[in-house]
Amino acid sequence: MYDELRLSVILRMTVTNGIGKLINYFHSVDKYTHFIAYTYYSRTKYLVDEVFKPSKKLTLPKPDAFASHMIVLVNWGINATALLRLPPNDTYTEAIDYVLQKYVGL
Structure with missing residues (x-):
């Protein structure tokens, strides 16, 4: 989980979904618990740099808006x-782990 998402959830x-x-x-x-994660980004949009430059007009934030x-x-x-x-049976676990390593790359 990304640190930003973790902070927002905490x-x-x-x-909290997904x-x-x-x-x-x-x-x-x-050892019977496995997490499989997959991420693919088709594009990324960044905030323009001008947003971070200070402006001449300063407005104070609301006291409850931190x-x-x-x-x-x-x-x-x-x-x-x-x-x-996975089932708590080492024979089954080894077989499942073999398949996961072959196809998922654990």
């Missing part, structure tokens, strides 16, 4: 995460 600034729900994963993570971070880029694409809980 501060409850965003709804990968954000993994922060609240309460089951044990052991930002912890600023969005400076947006990625378009896909970000998928799968959580696999």
